[in-house]
């Protein structure tokens with residue numbers, strides 16, 4: 145029971161009871177006193193009546209011996225203190241034993257008994273005097289003395305009973321009061337909680353006169369807090385390419401930056417007409433790093449996979465990008481079909497990808513794939529080592545294609561600062577432990593200065609995996625893992641997108657984008673549009689999403705004919721069975737749903753399988769009422785952030801899988817478990833019914849977060865940590881040099 149409740153309700157009640165006890169005690173004393181005194185008077189009268197007849201004989205007897213004997217016998221009664229005979233002259237003539245010496249006879253009125261309380265020594269006695277009257281007149285007075293001390297004892301007992309009774313009553317009443325208060329409070333808190341979680345304007349709570357004012361006050365407070373938070377953040381730093389450049393200039397002056405990834409940021413392809421086209425790939429990693437490289441220059445080393453890539457590079461396999469306004473160099477590395485098959489399709493995408501994503505697809509580990517993986521990692525290490533101009537560059541190694549690269553680079557460039565970023569989840573040691581090359585992979589990554597993940601959970605999993613499988617020293621306070629004297633920090637950097645989002649620049653208004661998309665897909669103007677846009681990857685939960693749409697139509701048939709779901713999916717890794725299977729399964733599901741619920745010109749699911757450039761993606765996002773990101777597992781998922789970024793009109797609802805890193809940040813999205821198709825179906829219904837002001841409230845908060853935690857902030861934090869490590873290493877090297885000189889001098 146909470147102490148505060150006890151203090152608030154029980155203590156005052158107990159106080160009142162104590163006051164009552166204090167007020168009642170004298171009353172009880174006087175009642176008990178009077179009651180017992182009356183009782184004693186009756187007893188005295190009884191005693192007197194029993195001896196009255198024998199008294200004349202005893203009085204006129206020659207001696208008082210008989211009378212004394214009688215008196216002593218009567219005085220044996222425990223209530224009778226003593227008994228005595230006063231003669232007509234009010235002289236005490238005969239008494240039983242124990243008659244108080246100080247007490248004499250008191251005059252009585254003729255024929256009337258006298259009852260009087262007298263103080264004898266410390267105690268009180270009741271003096272009961274009975275005149276003995278004969279026809280000849282009064283002949284004396286029989287006096288019976290009663291000890292009154294027992295009345296005090298009884299009074300004390302009565303007081304005790306009263307207090308005990310009040311205490312019991314008080315405790316019971318306090319317990320009932322506190323319990324009632326607690327239950328009432330709990331009920332009230334629950335109502336407030338429900339009301340707060342309910343969408344703004346929910347009718348159920350409007351009528352509740354007790355809760356409604358509190359809710360509106362709390363909402364107001366939250367709004368105020370939000371405003372002050374925004375102000376505080378505004379004062380802090382607005383991360384932009386400019387801030388990033390300042391970080392580089394101030395913290396890493398003259399630094400050489402190299403990014404290494406498998407996927408290149410610009411792919412040159414020759415189209416059917418024989419012309420060269422530039423394509424920007426659908427890769428979260430590229431989306432995030434492109435603006436960073438634009439801001440800081442340097443070299444990006446990647447696999448040249450485009451059909452016209454070789455034609456567009458110089459003799460050193462370099463090309464300046466972006467093609468329109470070159471700011472950095474793209475260095476392409478060529479891979480043979482065998483290398484691609486083993487390193488990219490095999491180990492990376494059939495082994496590590498399903499290993500790290502918990503989607504219950506079995507990873508495949510083949511020895512030849514591993515050998516290709518090792519050799520391609522070496523190839524990249526050699527190229528990077530040759531490409532760098534300085535002995536201490538900052539090398540940013542990207543993703544699961546290059547787990548071995550940090551260690552290989554450390555061997556070749558011991559003074560480099562190497563940051564490895566793992567863009568996909570890192571599972572727990574039990575899961576990772578099934579990989580036959582787990583030790584080499586973990587050790588390879590630990591050649592870095594920093595190993596980065598999107599979430600703290602993935603960092604923890606990685607540290608636990610290192611602890612389980614390799615010989616290392618872990619400093620949990622510093623979150624670092626040391627192997628053979630070299631220490632790597634393990635840090636969470638949630639990746640994001642550029643802000644303001646470049647694809648939004650020059651894009652039409654929301655209304656125009658909507659009109660364009662509706663025209664393109666022949667949608668009637670009153671259509672409610674849901675969208676999903678991503679690579680056609682089995683981790684993205686596209687079939688699960690379609691199943692949810694099917695159940696949604698079953699449970700909410702009123703939406704048939706009105707709701708259309710547009711799924712845009714870029715073909716990816718189509719050489720692999722799992723990818724081909726998920727495409728086939730999704731297309732079949734879409735056909736089935738269209739056959740079940742479609743009619744005339746109405747097609748509930750539109751599946752478009754082709755790559756879309758960022759501007760097209762943003763146009764579709766702006767046209768949508770709802771976006772579903774139902775990944776079964778995802779390191780971050782930038783699509784969710786892009787949808788939010790596209791909606792500068794603060795409208796549209798995001799349904800987001802709880803198994804994405806993004807769900808840790810975009811808490812105002814409607815969070816779903818994509819494996820639970822029925823719950824997702826209900827969430828679609830909820831999203832479509834969400835009032836506009838609630839959509840705006842949620843969207844505003846999410847946009848604020850993406851704006852603040854943008855990709856420049858992500859890269860900036862990583863570079864600041866990099867700068868800190870470089871300073872520390874420099875100091876350690878200087879100290880080691882001084883110590884070396886000192887030893888030499890001795």
Ligand code: G6P
Pocket residue numbers: 406407426427428429430543544567568679716717
């Ligand atoms: C994920 C990975 C990236 C990869 C992208 C596209 O986002 O983390 O490293 O580039 O998928 O995959 P792809 O195999 O086409 O490069």
